[in-house]
Amino acid sequence: MYPWTDRSGRFSALKSAVFAGLFLPLLWLIWRWRTGDLGPLPIDEATLESGRWTVRMIVITLAITPLQRIFGWGRLALVRRQVGLAAMGYALLHLSLYVADQKFDLGRVASEIALRLYLTIGFAAVFGLVVLGVTSTNAAVRYLGRWWKPLHRVAYAIAGLGILHFFMQSKIDATQAALMMGFFILVMLYRVPNAARLRSVWTLAGIAIMAAFLTAGLEATWYGAATGIKPLAVLQANLLFPGVIRPAWVVLGTGLAVALLWFGQRTWAAQKRQLQAAA
Amino acid sequence: MNILRRRGWELPERLVTPEHVFLNRRAFLAAGTGIAALAVAGRARAETDPSASLYPASVNPAFKDAGRDVTPFEINSTYNNYYEFNTSKRIYEQAEALPIRPWSVVIDGEVEKPVTIAIDDLLKRMTLEERVYRHRCVEAWSMVVPWTGFALSEFVSLAKPLASAKFVRFETFNLPDVAAGQKPGLFSSMPWPYVEGVTIAEAGNELPFMVTGAYGKPLPKSMGAPLRLHLPWKYGFKSIKGIVRVSFTSERPIGFWEQLQASEYGFWANVNPEVAHPRWSQASERVLGTDEQIPTQLFNGYGEYVAALYAGMEKEPLYM
Numbered sequence: 001m002y003p004w005t006d007r008s009g010r011f012s013a014l015k016s017a018v019f020a021g022l023f024l025p026l027l028w029l030i031w032r033w034r035t036g037d038l039g040p041l042p043i044d045e046a047t048l049e050s051g052r053w054t055v056r057m058i059v060i061t062l063a064i065t066p067l068q069r070i071f072g073w074g075r076l077a078l079v080r081r082q083v084g085l086a087a088m089g090y091a092l093l094h095l096s097l098y099v100a101d102q103k104f105d106l107g108r109v110a111s112e113i114a115l116r117l118y119l120t121i122g123f124a125a126v127f128g129l130v131v132l133g134v135t136s137t138n139a140a141v142r143y144l145g146r147w148w149k150p151l152h153r154v155a156y157a158i159a160g161l162g163i164l165h166f167f168m169q170s171k172i173d174a175t176q177a178a179l180m181m182g183f184f185i186l187v188m189l190y191r192v193p194n195a196a197r198l199r200s201v202w203t204l205a206g207i208a209i210m211a212a213f214l215t216a217g218l219e220a221t222w223y224g225a226a227t228g229i230k231p232l233a234v235l236q237a238n239l240l241f242p243g244v245i246r247p248a249w250v251v252l253g254t255g256l257a258v259a260l261l262w263f264g265q266r267t268w269a270a271q272k273r274q275l276q277a278a279a
Numbered sequence: 280m281n282i283l284r285r286r287g288w289e290l291p292e293r294l295v296t297p298e299h300v301f302l303n304r305r306a307f308l309a310a311g312t313g314i315a316a317l318a319v320a321g322r323a324r325a326e327t328d329p330s331a332s333l334y335p336a337s338v339n340p341a342f343k344d345a346g347r348d349v350t351p352f353e354i355n356s357t358y359n360n361y362y363e364f365n366t367s368k369r370i371y372e373q374a375e376a377l378p379i380r381p382w383s384v385v386i387d388g389e390v391e392k393p394v395t396i397a398i399d400d401l402l403k404r405m406t407l408e409e410r411v412y413r414h415r416c417v418e419a420w421s422m423v424v425p426w427t428g429f430a431l432s433e434f435v436s437l438a439k440p441l442a443s444a445k446f447v448r449f450e451t452f453n454l455p456d457v458a459a460g461q462k463p464g465l466f467s468s469m470p471w472p473y474v475e476g477v478t479i480a481e482a483g484n485e486l487p488f489m490v491t492g493a494y495g496k497p498l499p500k501s502m503g504a505p506l507r508l509h510l511p512w513k514y515g516f517k518s519i520k521g522i523v524r525v526s527f528t529s530e531r532p533i534g535f536w537e538q539l540q541a542s543e544y545g546f547w548a549n550v551n552p553e554v555a556h557p558r559w560s561q562a563s564e565r566v567l568g569t570d571e572q573i574p575t576q577l578f579n580g581y582g583e584y585v586a587a588l589y590a591g592m593e594k595e596p597l598y599m
Binding site: 039228236 | 354357358362366368369418420462463464465466467468469470538539540541555557558559560565567568572
């Protein structure tokens with residue numbers, strides 16, 4: 001099975017498009033490097049950027065199964081593995097760039113990973129992604145049999161570690177990390193109800209609201225626990241209008257958009273059935 | 280007796296930037312986008328800044344060479360931590376919105392007579408000179424900057440502090456209409472305005488420099504125009520930008536970063552390669568504009584000037 005073919009070996013436009021899309025962040029990064037847009041410490045900036053894309057790819061991978069269940073898009077299953085592998089790829093690039101930034105002094109890299117908790121956590125997440133990556137082949141799936149699924153549930157823990165690492169490395173501004181945490185919460189909440197219950201506007205909207213509150217609460221908790229910013233002020237920042245759109249609102253908007261899309265899809269399908277029945 | 284004392288800026292020949300690195304850097308810069316625009320903005324500023332005729336000032340021979348190549352202006356003026364504008368390093372476009380005339384500085388606290396002085400009057404009363412200083416950021420990178428300005432000690436003499444003054448507290452503007460980071464939102468809950476401080480003994484040292492220009496021109500806004508501090512032996516966050524108030528206090532001021540992250544950023548913040556930041560090593564630094572990573576020096580190599588300030592203070596967290 002090639003990155004552009006489905007299980008029966010036929011060309012798949014969806015899979016090919018996703019496969020090409022997974023390289024866009026890398027091409028964008030290379031372009032920025034070539035034009036000097038990464039600034040005077042390009043390796044440093046590229047390390048940060050590849051790390052951001054690793055977390056985004058992990059969250060996208062974890063969004064595929066819930067989207068498939070909500071919208072009934074069975075074909076999405078075709079692309080889950082390659083998005084997951086892209087997460088591993090960006091993670092390895094991220095780690096390699098860090099090693100390059102340390103002038104390939106592997107002793108120093110090892111001691112920094114051991115000494116700094118956020119690096120230990122990040123390294124554990126990269127290691128986990130590699131384990132999942134090498135056990136993602138068809139042969140490995142067959143070999144592991146009923147153990148494959150429990151092993152690959154480690155992806156949830158890896159996402160948690162990656163996002164924690166993202167929070168811990170922020171100098172003070174953890175907005176991007178909070179946003180990724182919010183999306184992670186959203187895609188995890190979609191996994192709680194069974195498929196029949198999930199396919200309801202009220203369940204989907206309820207999950208969106210719950211995810212938004214959890215995002216706001218956990219974000220405020222982070223600032224309160226790790227910085228001198230008052231958690232109450234962080235919560236209040238969500239209610240300042242007009243202001244910068246805060247992570248909790250983005251998560252709410254995304255979750256409500258999913259609910260609306262599902263509703264639209266269902267209404268359209270029902271009308272089509274009616275028209276067909278009338279014809 | 281002729282005592283040969285090696286000054287901090289005297290570095291061995293092996294540390295001199297190799298020519299190919301120097302030339303590569305030029306090529307790298309030529310490729311940079313937005314730099315032409317910046318040069319235009321720089322020219323416009325030089326034409327309109329009422330203090331433009333004061334530059335370039337004569338070079339203080341003691342600080343004419345920092346032992347390393349001067350970092351290109353194009354890097355220095357476009358790679359800045361200035362959270363008032365935003366939390367990225369690229370703030371130079373936004374910083375152009377800051378109005379720097381009229382600009383005045385309040386001198387108050389434990390002084391004979393509190394005054395407010397307009398920046399151009401202040402410039403007339405101080406002796407401007409150029410000093411090339413090494414700048415070490417707490418984020419483990421460094422630059423070399425040819426500053427123009429006057430000694431903080433000269434400013435302290437002007438302010439005439441009382442004997443009760445033990446600290447000098449500096450404060451930056453708070454202009455939410457201009458500076459996006461101070462607008463209502465998460466970052467408006469940060470402890471604005473930016474505050475930093477030094478002891479009165481540190482302020483009397485010869486190194487602390489009140490900066491009004493760089494590279495022989497008035498200071499670009501991204502670098503802290505019209506008035507900033509530079510403390511070359513301390514991590515960069517101590518070197519406050521856009522100063523509007525200097526207060527002489529009996530209480531130790533608590534800096535912006537100390538308020539935000541007391542476990543990572545303290546009052547003293549003297550450079551020391553042996554004392555790691557909680558999240559990274561400070562043993563070495565990346566030199567902006569080169570591919571080099573070089574060992575960091577105690578007090579950023581200025582120990583001969585400042586080490587005596589800290590004699591007997593070993594119990595203080597001097598390096599954080």
